Amino acid sequence: MEPTDGQRMSIIVDRSAGSATTERAPVRWLLIAITIAFLSLFLLLPLLEVFVQAFSEGVKVYFAALSDKEALSAIRLTLITAAFAVFFNTIFGICAAWAITNFQFRGKNLLITLIDLPFSVSPVIAGLVFLLLLGSRSPLGSWLSEHGLKIMFATPGLVIATIFVTLPFVARELIPLMQAQGTSEEQAAATLGASGWRTFWHVTLPNIRWGLLYGILLCNARAMGEFGAVSVVSGHIRGMSNTMPLQVEILYNDYHFAAAFAIASLLAFLSFLTLGARSLLERKHGDELAGTRGMA
């Protein structure tokens, strides 16, 4: 049916009032309501519950749980593991992105695909692979332990498993960013006599710094929260090889609910910090990030 002139007018008016895809008011409200309800139910409510449970036996119990010897050891181990994983993956991410943007070589696309592998492999499987590869029953593992190097059920194992799981974050942020920026500034620096190293510090790094920081943030958040892979290689030795997520599980299984949630609340708090820093970065430097370019 042909719309009347009046209807045509209202279409034009509607479109000029909002975006080109403006729906009628009831539809708008329904969609917004569904979004808010869904977010509340699956994100806000559980988070709130973490803090309610953490403080359920009072502030004193909360802080006692956090200053417990095993808890402190878990916090320390989590920070150490995350620091190592972030350090190695940052170096790797920069190397990979530099190689992919500056050099032509065979298998480049395969390399880019491989970097994504940890996203599609279950962390538990990653943990198992390292256990089989480096555990005491493997040739490599027994050789290592003969030489006094304990990898599995110790900090190095946790670091290795965490590196695997968090490997893509920095590289994934830097590769598209550096590809989009191209290599003309690097070429200019070379004609002016700058070595690759100097070019990296003076030209490339200033151009990618916010993207790098963004990748490091995401990598760190994932590293601190990792459970599956770490759970397999940890051996769950209390006060020795437990990270915060593992400690949460152990406490929960022992019916120490308030203590478990106290540590969980600390993890949640670290996530909030990450989220805050992330949005700040996106708002202030969105044009220099790979995923959000043009949005800011």
Place this chain on the structure above:
Amino acid sequence: MKIAIEKLSKRFGNVDALAAIDLVVESGELVALLGPSGSGKTTLLRTIAGLETSDDGRILLGDIDATRLSVQERRVGFVFQQYALFKQMNVIDNVTFGLRVRKLRDRPDKAEIGRRGQKLLDLVQLSDLAARYPNQLSGGQRQRVALARALAIEPRVLLLDEPFGALDAKIRKELRIWLRELHDSIGYTTLFVTHDQEEALDLADRVVVMNRGRIEQVDTPEGIRQRPASAFVADFVDSSHSIG
């Protein structure tokens, strides 16, 4: 410094990007590489700078065989088509970059670097804009910063890739005259790439017409105009004239 190119060859797959090119640019000359896109003119320029590798042949800069030298060692002043200014550095830091990254024993002290930077900015008439960032400059200003930056390293030769390509027509003409005057006053051996025959014939002492990785003709602007060596040259000079 004289540029001598002997039997320079480069292949991309089955295509001759450079087919045994011979060319001599005398010291202090201003020479244009003219040709349609894909004729090999930019490849030749980038190969002289060391930004591309050659498969065969030699490149001599003065008495030095530069064929196997790295980009850094060639000390060639290169002005990129889109200028490739360092966007995180202001104008003076861009210009002095080549001095600041020198090895410690070759590096002038801070005051001297600042003095030379200022002198170069005076030369390109940008003294007032030393603290600006590249995104705060016009196209013509950016080009002059790129030129000053290339001159800072006291290059053996100066290579310009489509120096006016990113500018609008009016500024092009102004800058053309300015560049000619600058060249005459500082006297660097200069080779520049263009696809615009009017620009080449107007500005250069001699013009090198390229087609499909080969040199069709090397001559003065009058020579090219009056005695085109091939149908291609006659056609290219004539047809791009009617467009430009």
